[in-house]
Amino acid sequence: MSELLKMIRVNQEFLNYIRVLKSSxxxxxxxxxxxxxxxxxxxxxxxxxxxxxxxxxxxxxxLTEDSGKDFIQEFFxxxxxxxxxxxxxxDLSFCAVEALTDxxxxxxxxxxxxxxxxxDKKFNRLVLKLLAAKVRYTALRHSFNQSxxxxxxxxRLREQxxxxxxxxxxxxxxxxxxxxxxxxxxxxxxxxQRELKT
Amino acid sequence: MSELLKMIRVNQEFLNYIRVLKSSxxxxxxxxxxxxxxxxxxxxxxxxxxxxxxxxxxxxxxLTEDSGKDFIQEFFxxxxxxxxxxxxxxDLSFCAVEALTDxxxxxxxxxxxxxxxxxDKKFNRLVLKLLAAKVRYTALRHSFNQSxxxxxxxxRLREQxxxxxxxxxxxxxxxxxxxxxxxxxxxxxxxxQRELKT
DNA sequence: CGCGTAATTGAAAAGTATCAACACTGGTGG
DNA sequence: CCACCAGTGTTGATACTTTTCAATTACGCG
Numbered sequence: 001m002s003e004l005l006k007m008i009r010v011n012q013e014f015l016n017y018i019r020v021l022k023s024s025x026x027x028x029x030x031x032x033x034x035x036x037x038x039x040x041x042x043x044x045x046x047x048x049x050x051x052x053x054x055x056x057x058x059x060x061x062x063l064t065e066d067s068g069k070d071f072i073q074e075f076f077x078x079x080x081x082x083x084x085x086x087x088x089x090x091d092l093s094f095c096a097v098e099a100l101t102d103x104x105x106x107x108x109x110x111x112x113x114x115x116x117x118x119x120d121k122k123f124n125r126l127v128l129k130l131l132a133a134k135v136r137y138t139a140l141r142h143s144f145n146q147s148x149x150x151x152x153x154x155x156r157l158r159e160q161x162x163x164x165x166x167x168x169x170x171x172x173x174x175x176x177x178x179x180x181x182x183x184x185x186x187x188x189x190x191x192x193q194r195e196l197k198t
Numbered sequence: 199m200s201e202l203l204k205m206i207r208v209n210q211e212f213l214n215y216i217r218v219l220k221s222s223x224x225x226x227x228x229x230x231x232x233x234x235x236x237x238x239x240x241x242x243x244x245x246x247x248x249x250x251x252x253x254x255x256x257x258x259x260x261l262t263e264d265s266g267k268d269f270i271q272e273f274f275x276x277x278x279x280x281x282x283x284x285x286x287x288x289d290l291s292f293c294a295v296e297a298l299t300d301x302x303x304x305x306x307x308x309x310x311x312x313x314x315x316x317x318d319k320k321f322n323r324l325v326l327k328l329l330a331a332k333v334r335y336t337a338l339r340h341s342f343n344q345s346x347x348x349x350x351x352x353x354r355l356r357e358q359x360x361x362x363x364x365x366x367x368x369x370x371x372x373x374x375x376x377x378x379x380x381x382x383x384x385x386x387x388x389x390x391q392r393e394l395k396t
Numbered sequence: 397c398g399c400g401t402a403a404t405t406g407a408a409a410a411g412t413a414t415c416a417a418c419a420c421t422g423g424t425g426g
Numbered sequence: 427c428c429a430c431c432a433g434t435g436t437t438g439a440t441a442c443t444t445t446t447c448a449a450t451t452a453c454g455c456g
Contacts, residue, residue, distance in 0.1 A: 094334055135329060139261075139293070143271070368436095
């Protein structure tokens with residue numbers, strides 16, 4: 001697993017292109033909305049009428065299982081899109097999306113999203129690319145998550161995101177890793193102790 | 199989690215369309231290949247020059263972690279495509295694909311795949327759709343896998359695939375669930391005993 | 397100050413992996 | 427035809443990991 005598994009996903013290339021579109025003559029179809037921390041942008045099992053692209057800020061995409069447990073699929077930041085999965089199969093959303101910080105978000109209504117896909121080759125290509133990246137990311141993360149002990153996962157995360165615990169709450173972290181907060185704490189403590197000894 | 203999570207994936211709509219293409223004037227770009235059980239069709243971390251669509255048979259898509267553990271991403275059957283993820287970002291393959299039964303497979307070379315995407319709107323649309331379905335499937339499976347005990351997972355699988363153990367080896371089953379064979383056996387035994395008592 | 401949410405901890409219980417031994421199968425070659 | 431082999435499946439005992447539960451503390455904010 002030498003593959004890169006970013007915890008907080010971004011897609012600068014896509015964001016740039018959305019900005020280009022926004023300032024073009026057809027830019028009218030791209031709205032801008034805002035969200036404050038804890039605000040839910042889309043709910044789980046809800047019909048979806050638009051896609052959203054993060055312009056600024058940090059959000060989480062999570063789903064609540066029947067057992068009551070939450071599982072966080074991904075944290076997304078600049079350039080990441082959501083709501084698009086549901087567009088293609090007319091599904092209800094399988095994730096809820098919630099803001100963790102103040103966010104600024106582009107919003108494109110369903111019908112305009114379709115139009116763009118049909119009429120704008122570059123847009124079409126970027127969406128294909130980003131879907132492929134999502135599949136890859138999700139698949140690799142699942143495999144990694146199943147194959148290594150908690151400690152390894154935590155060490156990885158800290159390497160990537162040094163400010164880990166200040167950015168993301170312990171509760172969210174635990175739900176991202178699919179473990180309990182108790183286990184998260186114990187592992188943190190073990191790591192800390194071991195680091196002091198050396 | 200009332201969502202449907204098929205263990206063995208199929209995509210009849212896509213397969214039908216590939217067949218239509220194959221018998222059209224441009225059908226020449228679609229080759230047919232075969233594979234026998236245990237044969238590896240693509241290797242992990244290999245460059246990919248074509249996409250493959252299953253016409254008949256059953257295959258598994260798995261990846262080997264540094265720890266030596268195998269993790270099975272999915273089993274695919276008729277109409278499922280693989281190799282496409284790597285096309286869009288010019289990545290090396292992150293999964294190996296291996297035949298479990300005799301297989302017949304359509305093969306479309308990279309450049310022709312691109313052409314189809316650009317020139318055939320319906321093909322383009324079907325690929326978008328199928329990528330979205332893959333994201334959804336992978337995400338839901340990950341969540342489910344992390345959130346429930348082994349027993350629940352097994353019960354689910356058996357409901358879906360009654361002939362489970364005759365179709366898929368215990369080793370593969372364990373690797374699909376991300377558990378050891380020992381745990382798989384114990385859980386099967388527990389279930390069996392409990393069913394006898396009632 | 398007081399409320400609610402998030403974080404922390406210990407002890408006990410439950411779940412899973414590890415390991416090592418053994419059984420079953422189908423194919424291979426002497 | 428039998429002995430052997432490799433791969434797969436099975437099991438018990440044990441050690442380890444993780445969750446559960448409940449009790450406590452810390453923190454931000456009106």
